[in-house]
Amino acid sequence: MELFLCALVLILAGGSLGLVLRGRTGRLAGPLGILAGSGLGLVAVLRLLARQEYPRLDLAWGLPVGSFSLGFDPLTLLFLLPCFGLGLACPLYGLGALAHEPERKVRSHWFFFSLLVAGLALVAVARDGFCFLLAWEVMSLSPFFLVSFADEKLEVREAAWTYLVASHLGVLALVAMFAWLAGAAGSTHFDALAWAAPQLAHTWPLFLLALAGFGAKAGLAPLHVWLPEAHPAAPSHVSAFMSGALITAGMYGVARILVLLGPGPAWWGGLLLGLGLLSALLGLAQGLAQGQMKRLLAYSSVENAGIVFLGLGAAHLAARGGLAPAALLAAAGALLHVLNHALFKGLLFLGAGAVLHGAGTVEISSLGGLLKRMPRTGALFLAGTAALAALPPFNGFFSELLIYLGLGQAGMGLRSAGSLAAWGGMAGLALAGGLALAALAKAFGLAFLGEPRTPAATRAHDPGRAELAAMLLLALGCAGMGLAAPWLVTVLAPAAAQVAHLPGMAALDAARDAQSLLRTVLVAALPLPVLGLFLWALRRRLLAGRPVGSSPTWDCGYARPAATMQYGPASFADPLASALGPASGIQHDLARPQGLFPRRAWHRVAAPDLVLDAVFRPAFGAALWAAEHLKWLQHGRIPLYVLSILAALVAVLAWVLA
Amino acid sequence: MSGLDALLTPLARLVLALALAPLLLGVVNRTEALVAGRRGKPLLQVYFDVAKLLRKGAVFSTTTTWAFGLGPTLGLAATAAALLLVPQGGLPGPVSFSGDFILLAYLLAAGRLATLLSALDTGSSFEGMGASREAAFAALAEPALFLALAALAAHRGGLSLHAMLAGSAPGDLAALEPAPALAALSLFVVLLAENCRIPVDDPTTHLELTMVHEVMVLDHGGPDLGLIEYAAALKLWLYCALVAGVLLPSLPGGLWPDTLAVLAVILGLGVAVGLVESAMARLRLNRVPQLLTWAAALSALALILKVWEAGS
Structure with a gap:
């Protein structure tokens, strides 16, 4: 436990020192602190795993609700691994990748990165609902500042907003769930929740709330909409950490709730399995259609989240x-x-980052x-x-x-x-x-x-x-x-x-x-x-000493092949996209060449997110429309505000008395 | 059967498969020729081709990298490794465990990825086209394969290929069990698709635009092409052995009768492939997904029948 706390302190100290110090030390303090802390944390977790020890820590805290309780169990230890593992790789990558960015941005970047790593670790070890939600909020807010690193670009700002809205809609469900459970248990401590949950008449609303809140974080379809927006916009080491470690917080949440609520009815398993399957297939159908490497990888995270939930559902x-x-x-x-998934998706996002750096585009x-x-x-x-x-x-x-x-x-x-x-x-x-x-x-x-x-x-x-x-x-x-x-x-x-x-x-x-x-x-x-x-050795052996020539690729004798004639991403995906029908979400914008001397012709292929376009955009549009039409309520006259409060009070009183 | 025999016989059948796989392609070709009224190539033509190619030099495209060598080498290695898992003639393969069919499918997928990357490494639009079609058809064939094997697993009560393909129980044929028959039909369609035979792909076409598998290996020559041709023969043998496992009733025993029977069924399937190729035209490309969906639906039907039977 001490080693783990030291690791957290190191991570946070690195980030905060980076904020205070100037020059080269200021640049290095953040990433080095996170690296050292993650290494230490990894050692602590592996030691506890090897010894099968599960220490706990309860500290007094000044707040009227909740308690500062931390604890380990097998599930917690497991979910700490991606956090600290990618905490070792991603800052190392960022150290090189951000070397030429302005100092002001880099220092605050590492501060929020350290908050993200520490918040994620705290989410896994928290043993109190209130403490959990606080850590969750720290963990959910800091990526907003990380995603918006290149905030001079409009699409980056929009992606950061999408992330913020999506993650806070998720928190809403979580707060409702914990409040409900804590109301029944009379305490927010996980032990009390676990004791109270089996005595509730209905636990399924809690399960559904948890699934909505945690599923949104995990990238479970149809709540995955923030992933394909936020991942491409963020710096690559942030995408790698978010995709490999941050979304595991959602998976951890669902696993933890399955533990807390006790053995639920079989249909929970069926629901998890079905949603997992939907997520896996929709993620791939849409991912396949993407022409942008980081968006494709983001959809692949949706798929892999689906596989995890499918496994959990099957287990249940x-x-x-x-x-x-x-x-x-x-x-x-x-x-x-x-x-x-933390390992290979981390690797692929870092690889995509290297491509972005080396070739200027993904x-x-x-x-x-x-x-x-x-x-x-x-x-x-x-x-x-x-x-x-x-x-x-x-x-x-x-x-x-x-x-x-x-x-x-x-x-x-x-x-x-x-x-x-x-x-x-x-x-x-x-x-x-x-x-x-x-x-x-x-x-x-x-x-x-x-x-x-x-x-x-x-x-x-x-x-x-x-x-x-x-x-x-x-x-x-x-x-x-x-x-x-x-x-x-x-x-x-x-x-x-x-x-x-x-x-x-x-x-x-x-x-x-x-x-x-x-x-x-x-x-x-x-x-x-x-x-x-x-066979590789055999092939070399066979060819050694024989005539080996080289020539351009055979293109049916065509004399002037050009690089743009190669099969591109849209053409490669076309057979599967047309077989999958509307699930791939491919949209063609085609203007055929016309007449003997055609002027302009184009064929644009895009694959926007189906759920975002079909559900969330209309829903938010409706909310905006409603807000527009309720504006007359917000007139700025204090006496009328007081009057409406009074009216509301009287109405509630009447309702209660009746 | 003594312990040593139990180990040696699967190995002997593996060696037999490695040796006779090119002959199976010869049988397919000869069947087509006979139906078309031609004399056809020699039965052993594929052996001659592979031997000739292995003795040649090579020409590599200037576009290619080391990834170009992945297809021939890993493609053959994956098929051969998958063949280790396939039971032939009522005996388990040299390696057999519960869930080995999953390893089989993913080994073949590894070989496929290697082939796709070799094709894309040439930068040719034709080979990109072939790769894209191959990836699409293979992805859609995957559920049909898994559902067919799942139906067999539910039928025979075991998750290893040996249990699924242990030869139909003597009662099966008498009871007119629909599940194995549906699964066999579905596996046969997967066989045709995965081995690029008519009605999915025409291995003898001369127009690059219409090819699937052949266009992916256009730029390979010499030893590389030899390895690819041999891997193709092995893959056809592998799928035929799977279908044969469903069709072949379990025999009263005897090593030689068993071995001869499985060889006869595999070569008979080769004749069946040849007959299908002679009797059918290839489907339009956008109809192929429908064919594969039908195959998956047949297997799903078999599976539902088994689950319903177990429940009632």
Whole structure:
């Protein structure tokens, strides 16, 4: 506990000192403080995980409500890992990336970054509803200042506003939920809430409120609308942290509520599974259609949040059906996917940042041929791509495998609707896998391979050492977590058992089975890299000493190929987009060339967010319209205000008395 | 069967698969030729082609990078690694565990990503077009494959390929079980799509604009192309072995009869592929997703039947 508190103090001290100090030290104090604090925090978390110790801390505080209570349990420790892990990589990247930005901006940037990291860590350890909401608010507010770093651009300011509104609508639901629960329990402490919740007549409204509040943070469709706006606008190391660590706060929240409310009815699992599936498929259908790399990655975060919720839902369904092993597999898969996603999405966002820095844009239609010009970034980005596409033996495969296995066992063990839900989840996950592969082949293949489509892409170059080191760290994490998967499943078992309300012994047995299974899987996946290397060597050997020529790419004998003739992002996505129909949200703006001497013709392809356009924009438009028409109430005459207050009081009094 | 046999027989069948896979392509070609009234290429033509290509030099496009080599090498490695998991003739594959079909699907996906990236590495619009179509069809074939295997898992009560494909129980045929038949049909459609056969793709077309798989490997030559052709043959064998596992009734035993039976069914499926190719024209590209959705729907129907049966 002391080590953890030291880490928090270091992080906050770094950020605040950076605000006070000037010059080079002022620039460095923030990131170095966060780096050191995150490293220390990681050590603290790993020690507690290894010893299976769960210390608690209750301090007096001067506020009339709530209490300052912190505590650890398996779930908390697990969710601290992405926070501190990306707290190591992202500031390292930012150190290099922000080196040439104005000092005033950089210092306040690191201050808010330290608030974000510390707030996120506090959310995970808070053991009191009030304390939790305070930490949540700190964690939710600071990204607003981080996203709006380039605040001279209109779209950045708008994206920051979208983020702020979305996250505060979520907080509204959370405040309502905690107030309701605390009213029943008579205290805001989590222990009291957990004691009171099972005695409530209805817990489902609490569950739905939590799902709305936390789902909005996690990027669960249809509340995901802030992700594709905020991620592209933010500096890349902030996008990486937000996508890898910040959204896990929402997943943590749902997991925590499942623990607090006690074993709920089976339909909760079905709802989680269905929303997860919707999120995974909608995220991919829309992501596939995007032409901008960071937007594509943001939608992929929506997809991965969906996979996590799908796993949680399957675990809940299986646990209520009495299938402890299946529940453990699905829950462990979901939790492992949280960690995996932090690693590979962090890596990919940093990679996209390197592209933005090196080529000046992340519009895929302006890129191409980057692998020759940014070889290191390209190789690291490819590793992240393979991990995100869940290809063995990278880490993403093992978490998805666990979820698949949980779904399969639930499908075989459950009856009627539960069984169909599990099998449907499996088919949906398979479709998501295929779509993810297509989307990633597009992101890597069109940006890094082929010929550069613009002069800017021709001049692209690798970023500096700090940025490359940050990406290498995460890529090694992706490979290492894949190799360590059999061991990790036993580390995750206590947290998985907690989420799915499994008895300790059953969970332990299931975890042991899962461990031996994953060992077999790892051995079975190894022929791929081994054979691949062998064939690579064979190919070199065969070609050595033989005539090897080079020539331009064969284009059916066409004499003047141009780089812009290459298949672009919109054309690549077209077969799938037309098969998926309106779900991809692709909009064509086509003006055909007309007449013998056509003047202007264009074909613009855009893919705006479906939910934002169909639901949120009209809703906010209606709210604005209502506000316009209620303006006459706000006339500025004090006596009339007092009169209306009096009228309201009398009305309430009459209502109460009647 | 003794312990050593239990280990050696799957390995022996794996070696048999590695050796005979090009012959399967020969059988498909010969069937088409016979139906069309031609004599056709020699049955062993694919062996000759691969041997010739492996002896050649190569020409690489100036656009390409090291990613160009991923397709031939990782593509073949992934298919071969996936073949390790496939049970042939009622015996488990050399590696078998609960959930091995997921590894199989994702190994094939790894090979596909490598092929897609090699195609995109050339910067050719034709190869980009092929890659985009391949990615689309493969993504839509994925749920059909998983649903078919899920239906078999629910039918046989096991999540390993060995359990799903252990040969139909003797009662199945008598009871006219619909689930395995529907799953087999669905798997056969996936086979046609994943191996780029008519009605999804025409492997013998000469127009780049209409190709899917062949256009992705236009710029590969020499040993690279040899590896790709061999990987294609292995992949066809792999899918045929999956379908054969559903169709083949479990035999009373005996190593040789079993082995001969599975070979006969796999080569018979090769004839079936040839007959489909002779009898059908390829579908319009925008009709292919409908075909794959139908395949998924058939499997879903099989699965619902099984779940309903278990519930009643």
